[in-house]
Amino acid sequence: MKKKLKLGLFGFGCVGQGLYHVLTETHGVKAEIKKICVKNKNKARVIEASYFTYEAADILNDPEIDVVVELIDDAEAAFTIVKKAIENGKHVVTANKKMLAENLQEIYQLQQTYNRSILYEGAVCGSIPILRNLEEYYDNDLITSIEGIFNGSTNYILTKVFEEKKSYLEALKAAQDLGFAESDPSLDVKGFDPKFKLTIAIAHTFGVFIRPENIIHVGIQNISAVDLKYARENNLTIKLVARAYKINGSIVGFVAPQYIPSDHILAAVRNEYNAVLVEGAFAEKQVFIGKGAGSYPTGSAVLSDISALTFDYRYEYKKFTQDDGLPFCNEATVDVLISFPEGTLISHRDFETFKGGYQGKGYQYLQGSVQLQKLKEWAEWDEVSVILAPQINLTPASQPAAVERLSA
Amino acid sequence: MKKKLKLGLFGFGCVGQGLYHVLTETHGVKAEIKKICVKNKNKARVIEASYFTYEAADILNDPEIDVVVELIDDAEAAFTIVKKAIENGKHVVTANKKMLAENLQEIYQLQQTYNRSILYEGAVCGSIPILRNLEEYYDNDLITSIEGIFNGSTNYILTKVFEEKKSYLEALKAAQDLGFAESDPSLDVKGFDPKFKLTIAIAHTFGVFIRPENIIHVGIQNISAVDLKYARENNLTIKLVARAYKINGSIVGFVAPQYIPSDHILAAVRNEYNAVLVEGAFAEKQVFIGKGAGSYPTGSAVLSDISALTFDYRYEYKKFTQDDGLPFCNEATVDVLISFPEGTLISHRDFETFKGGYQGKGYQYLQGSVQLQKLKEWAEWDEVSVILAPQINLTPASQPAAVERLSA
Numbered sequence: 116m117k118k119k120l121k122l123g124l125f126g127f128g129c130v131g132q133g134l135y136h137v138l139t140e141t142h143g144v145k146a147e148i149k150k151i152c153v154k155n156k157n158k159a160r161v162i163e164a165s166y167f168t169y170e171a172a173d174i175l176n177d178p179e180i181d182v183v184v185e186l187i188d189d190a191e192a193a194f195t196i197v198k199k200a201i202e203n204g205k206h207v208v209t210a211n212k213k214m215l216a217e218n219l220q221e222i223y224q225l226q227q228t229y230n231r232s233i234l235y236e237g238a239v240c241g242s243i244p245i246l247r248n249l250e251e252y253y254d255n256d257l258i259t260s261i262e263g264i265f266n267g268s269t270n271y272i273l274t275k276v277f278e279e280k281k282s283y284l285e286a287l288k289a290a291q292d293l294g295f296a297e298s299d300p301s302l303d304v305k306g307f308d309p310k311f312k313l314t315i316a317i318a319h320t321f322g323v324f325i326r327p328e329n330i331i332h333v334g335i336q337n338i339s340a341v342d343l344k345y346a347r348e349n350n351l352t353i354k355l356v357a358r359a360y361k362i363n364g365s366i367v368g369f370v371a372p373q374y375i376p377s378d379h380i381l382a383a384v385r386n387e388y389n390a391v392l393v394e395g396a397f398a399e400k401q402v403f404i405g406k407g408a409g410s411y412p413t414g415s416a417v418l419s420d421i422s423a424l425t426f427d428y429r430y431e432y433k434k435f436t437q438d439d440g441l442p443f444c445n446e447a448t449v450d451v452l453i454s455f456p457e458g459t460l461i462s463h464r465d466f467e468t469f470k471g472g473y474q475g476k477g478y479q480y481l482q483g484s485v486q487l488q489k490l491k492e493w494a495e496w497d498e499v500s501v502i503l504a505p506q507i508n509l510t511p512a513s514q515p516a517a518v519e520r521l522s523a
Numbered sequence: 524m525k526k527k528l529k530l531g532l533f534g535f536g537c538v539g540q541g542l543y544h545v546l547t548e549t550h551g552v553k554a555e556i557k558k559i560c561v562k563n564k565n566k567a568r569v570i571e572a573s574y575f576t577y578e579a580a581d582i583l584n585d586p587e588i589d590v591v592v593e594l595i596d597d598a599e600a601a602f603t604i605v606k607k608a609i610e611n612g613k614h615v616v617t618a619n620k621k622m623l624a625e626n627l628q629e630i631y632q633l634q635q636t637y638n639r640s641i642l643y644e645g646a647v648c649g650s651i652p653i654l655r656n657l658e659e660y661y662d663n664d665l666i667t668s669i670e671g672i673f674n675g676s677t678n679y680i681l682t683k684v685f686e687e688k689k690s691y692l693e694a695l696k697a698a699q700d701l702g703f704a705e706s707d708p709s710l711d712v713k714g715f716d717p718k719f720k721l722t723i724a725i726a727h728t729f730g731v732f733i734r735p736e737n738i739i740h741v742g743i744q745n746i747s748a749v750d751l752k753y754a755r756e757n758n759l760t761i762k763l764v765a766r767a768y769k770i771n772g773s774i775v776g777f778v779a780p781q782y783i784p785s786d787h788i789l790a791a792v793r794n795e796y797n798a799v800l801v802e803g804a805f806a807e808k809q810v811f812i813g814k815g816a817g818s819y820p821t822g823s824a825v826l827s828d829i830s831a832l833t834f835d836y837r838y839e840y841k842k843f844t845q846d847d848g849l850p851f852c853n854e855a856t857v858d859v860l861i862s863f864p865e866g867t868l869i870s871h872r873d874f875e876t877f878k879g880g881y882q883g884k885g886y887q888y889l890q891g892s893v894q895l896q897k898l899k900e901w902a903e904w905d906e907v908s909v910i911l912a913p914q915i916n917l918t919p920a921s922q923p924a925a926v927e928r929l930s931a
Contacts, residue, residue, distance in 0.1 A: 137805045143663040143845060242806040244660040251659070252652040255551040255830050256823055380812065383791040388808075397545045397823035398650040400796075404788065404810035415664055415805035422663050437551060 120146040120425055123174030123205075125196055126186035127151050127160070127167075129294055130210055130237070133414025134184065135162060144422045146182070150174050154187075175199050182206045182424055184417065190214040197233065201225045208420040210237030210413055213302075216311035220324040223432055232429040234420035239312045240265055240389040242412035243405040244419065246430070249319040249393075254433045256395035261320045262358030265309035265370075267387040267408030268296035269335050269355045272304070274385045276343065277352055283338070295387050295408040305334035306355065306370045306494075313357040313368055317443075320359065320393075321366050322434030325443045329518045331487050332370040333494040333501050341454050341478050342500050350377050353502060354384070363511045365444040369487060373503035374452065442517030448484045450504035455479055459499060465489055484508065528554040528833055531582030531613075533604055534594035535559050535568070535575075537702055538618055538645070541822025542592070543570060552830045554590070558582050562595075583607050590614045590832055592825065598622040605641065609633045616828040618645030618821055621710075624719035628732040631840055640837040642828035647720045648673055648797040650820035651813040652827065654838070657727040657801075662841045664803035669728045670766030673717035673778075675795035675816030676704035677743050677763045680712070682793045684751065685760055691746070703795050703816040713742035714763065714778045714902075721765040721776055725851075728767065728801075729774050730842030733851045737926045739895050740778040741902040741909050749862050749886050750908050758785050761910060762792070771919045773852040777895060781911035782860065850925030853899075856892045858912035863887055867907060873897055892916065 124131055135148065151166045152174050160167060174180055175196070183200035185193050190213040197207050197214070209215065215222060215238050226233055236246050240263070249258075264270050268290045275286035287304070290296035302308045307327075314327040335355050346353055351374040359368030375382050380402055384390040389407030394400050406412035448467045455461055457477050463469040465485060472481035482504070493499045532539055543556065559574045560582050568575060582588055583604070591608035593601050598621040605622070608615050617623065623630060623646050634641055644654050648671070657666075672678050676698045683694035695712070698704035710716045715735075722735040743763050754761055759782040767776030783790045788810055792798040797815030802808050814820035856875045863869055865885050871877040873893060880889035890912070901907045 133805075137663075140804070141663050141665060143841070242809060244656055247660055248652055248656070251831075252655055252827050255545075255549045255826055257549060378791070380791050383786070383788045395823070396548070397541075397819050397826065399814050399817075399820055399823075400812075401650060402810070402812035404808075404812070406807050409807075411805050412807055415803070415807075418663055418805065419660050423659075433551070 120181045120421065121149045121179050122146055122182050122184050122421065123177065123180040124148055124151040124184045124186060125171070125174070126188070127153050128186065129410040130413045130417065131186045132161065133410030134186070134417050137411065137414045137418050141418070144418060145425050146421050149180055150177065171196060175203055180205060182208060182421060184421070185209040185211060187211070190217060194218050197222070198225065201229045201231050201233065204229070204231065206231050206424050207233045208417055208424070209233065209235050210417055212238040212308065212311040212315060216314035216327040219315060219318055223324070223435070226429065232424060234423060234428070234430065235315070236420050237413045237416035239315050240391055241267060241405065241407040241409070242416050243389055243391055243403045243407070244416070245316065245391045245403055246319050248403070250430050250433065253393065253395060253398065256398050258320050258361070258393060258395045260358065260360045260394045261316055261391065262356060263391040264354055264381060264384050264389050265312040265357040265407070266303055266355055267389055267406065268300065268303040270384065270389065270407070271295050271387045273335065273353055273355065278385070294410065304336045306332035309355060309357040309370045313359060313370060317359050317366060317368055318432070318435065319430070320434065321361060321441055322432070322437065323366050323441055323443055324435070325518070329443065329445070330368055330370065331445060331491045333372060333490050335372050337498060337500040338372060338502070339454055339500050341480065342502060345452070346374060349374070351375060351505060352377060352382050354381050356381070356503070360509065361441065362509065364441065365511060365517065366441050367444060367447050367509065367511060369490065371490060371501060371503050373507070374505045376505050444511070444517050445487050446512035446516060447487050448510045449487065449490070449507045450484045451490070451501055452480070452482045452504055453493065453499060453501050455499040459496070461493070461499065484510070528589045528829065529557045529587050530554055530590050530592050530829065531585065531588040532556055532559040532592045532594060533579070533582070534596070535561050536594065537818040538821045538825065539594045540569065541818030542825050545819065545822045545826050549826070552826060553833050554829050557588055558585065579604060583611055588613060590616060590829060592829070593617040593619060594825070595619070598625060602626050605630070606633065609637045609639050609641065612637070612639065614639050614832050615641045616825055616832070617641065617643050618825055620646040620716065620719040620723065624722035624735040627723060627726055631732070631843070634837065640832060642831060642836070642838065643723070644828050645821045645824035647723050648799055649675060649813065649815040649817070650824050651797055651799055651811045651815070652824070653724065653799045653811055654727050656811070658838050658841065661801065661803060661806065664806050666728050666769070666801060666803045668766065668768045668802045669724055669799065670764060671799040672762055672789060672792050672797050673720040673765040673815070674711055674763055675797055675814065676708065676711045678792065678797065678815070679703050679795045681743065681761055681763065686793070702818065712744045714740035717763060717765040717778045721767060721778060725767050725774060725776055726840070726843065727838070728842065729769060729849060730840070730845065731774050731849055731851055732843070733926070737851065737853070738776055738778065739853060739899045741780060741898050743780050745906060745908040746780060746910070747862055747908050749888065750910060753860070754782060757782070759783060759913060760785060760790050762789050764789070764911070768917065769849065770917065772849065773919060773925065774849050775852060775855050775917065775919060777898065779898060779909065779911050781915070782913045784913050852919070852925050853895050854920035854924060855895050856918045857895065857898070857915045858892045859898070859909055860888070860890045860912055861901065861907060861909050863907040867904070869901070869907065892918070
């Protein structure tokens with residue numbers, strides 16, 4: 116039987132306000148907001164003042180509140196709230212990917228210890244119900260890979276850069292104006308945000324908890340005019356792709372921009388849309404596409420979690436409990452195309468297999484397969500643009516060393 | 524707690540054998556096949572003879588069998604099996620879209636009356652978990668439309684015709700050779716199969732049970748060389764699209780081929796893949812893509828249903844129970860392009876708004892908006908090819924009469 120849930124919100128920004136409106140406009144969910152804890156006392160609020168408090172305890176210690184909906188920016192403060200809420204017997208819904216990625220194993224443990232639920236569909240690819248599907252629908256499917264466009268703001272930027280021939284900065288500004296990108300965009304454009312999401316997705320896909328800092332990521336901030344020219348001349352576009360594979364008994368995963376052929380399904384995923392491609396032994400290739408940014412799409416994912424709580428839903432982490440003991444590893448080679456200003460200390464000797472390159476207008480351009488560790492090194496250099504080839508030909512080391520293997 | 528389920532299968536064709544292999548290869552599902560009822564005693568079987576029986580009663584009356592998996596062709600015989608299984612206290616998994624579409628309201632009632640579950644994810648778009656998502660994830664989202672490519676064999680045929688410049692008959696033969704199309708392909712190519720799936724999807728999307736014969740459908744069998752030429756010249760492709768909208772307080776739904784711009788997401792859905800686009804007030808546009816034909820993809824959907832039964836899963840038909848009382852109606856106009864041999868009795872007077880046409884090489888070509896009823900009429904004519912415009916501009920009648928309104 117459906118319970119009428121009382122909610123305590125932390126934060127009332129873009130997603131919080133989206134949730135408020137979604138809750139007000141729909142009639143199917145038996146839940147109501149009782150209290151909203153915010154930080155800034157001087158900010159004008161769009162709804163009644165009686166909803167608001169400035170004291171976390173007003174929510175965390177209120178026995179009437181069943182569910183804490185955590186929607187604040189600060190990952191550390193968020194984790195403190197989540198822990199306290201669970202210890203106080205409340206369920207939690209959150210969309211804080213950084214907090215989740217950095218504490219996922221403890222998030223799992225807290226649910227076991229206190230027999231409460233922490234749901235976070237909105238944290239991975241906004242409106243796309245990927246976690247629910249990984250948990251519920253693909254529990255028997257031997258999934259071999261998950262990959263896709265996990266960040267809405269960079270996809271918006273790349274789309275505008277390609278389709279409207281905007282400069283990177285113009286496109287970034289447009290994304291910020293629409294609320295798709297933060298005022299400090301580095302979490303998005305440097306690839307941290309999709310990496311956090313990939314960390315969470317890997318746990319629900321392969322049953323492996325890893326620390327996000329062990330995932331190699333390359334952002335889009337160094338993509339240059341030569342790269343765009345190359346893409347256009349070869350009927351390609353560029354997307355920031357997060358991916359993880361089960362390969363030779365290990366999980367290999369990373370985030371990097373990639374040249375995508377124009378007839379590939381990811382090329383059709385534009386603007387703030389995200390996409391997740393899941394490949395399994397039986398269901399074969401499956402694609403999920405939906406908005407990955409914006410207050411309503413994320414608010415709707417948060418609402419679906421709240422609705423699931425009215426039915427006592429919990430993630431079962433089935434793949435973790437049926438664990439095959441797979442290690443996560445970073446030893447593999449991938450095919451890349453890199454571009455950089457002449458004089459940069461990169462040469463064909465950095466490649467495992469060098470496929471050629473050319474020089475022109477002060478730029479150098481090299482192509483071939485490199486170790487993932489090279490991507491990590493180059494990602495930290497200014498003006499070096501690393502873009503994966505359309506076919507990455509991922510080749511793991513024959514005896515890869517596991518980066519880590521957390522156990523429950 | 525997971526139960527170990529004993530299964531009784533009816534039928535051991537393409538999907539049944541896929542299921543057998545999927546069950547054998549996966550280790551996550553606590554289920555085993557006890558008995559398989561088949562018709563043909565003289566057919567060589569790929570697995571042990573002791574599995575087989577020719578008597579339905581050996582399964583239906585076996586108290587040890589928990590779940591009947593119905594995978595036969597004949598819709599009438601299938602419904603008899605399903606009813607008997609439910610009456611005998613068994614759960615049912617089926618992928619028989621014709622049987623389901625024709626009896627959906629009784630299928631719903633049987634589950635209420637006997638407190639047993641009938642699951643049928645494999646019946647709608649093969650491997651795509653659309654029913655589960657409509658039931659579980661979108662229960663609070665005010666869905667306004669569902670549309671997509673619901674038939675794998677016609678999509679395979681259209682892809683081959685366009686991309687490999689095969690003739691319609693060559694492409695049909697290739698689809699049959701791959702097991703994507705039946706030896707009698709008319710259920711697929713005339714649009715019956717996607718119509719059955721649309722009937723089921725409408726029930727789970729809008730909570731409305733309708734009879735499939737009330738849904739207007741146009742097939743792809745009359746698509747001609749002139750249509751292909753028109754498409755190529757205008758950077759379009761052709762897809763067979765099933766669709767239903769909530770519009771002006773009614774549900775309007777139909778199946779027809781449509782010209783699709785090459786940058787539309789449906790254009791990227793090729794070969795035997797299906798796609799479902801769901802649009803809601805909050806989650807906004809969501810797309811699901813996956814294989815819609817083939818023994819493994821459908822077998823994997825059937826397996827997911829079996830797995831769900833180990834957790835006592837049932838469809839809740841929430842949208843039906845929260846019913847808004849929406850009628851289904853066929854009174855609307857849509858934009859089409861039709862082609863037909865000169866001398867056919869079709870003229871600009873058949874259009875609500877006539878937008879022009881031309882004649883050439885014995886063919887006539889007319890464009891404009893027509894009543895849905897006209898589509899129905901023309902669909903039954905030989906050599907008349909009806910293809911929806913890229914933008915259909917669906918306009919419902921101001922006071923549409925409901926075709927039907929079934930109640931529980």
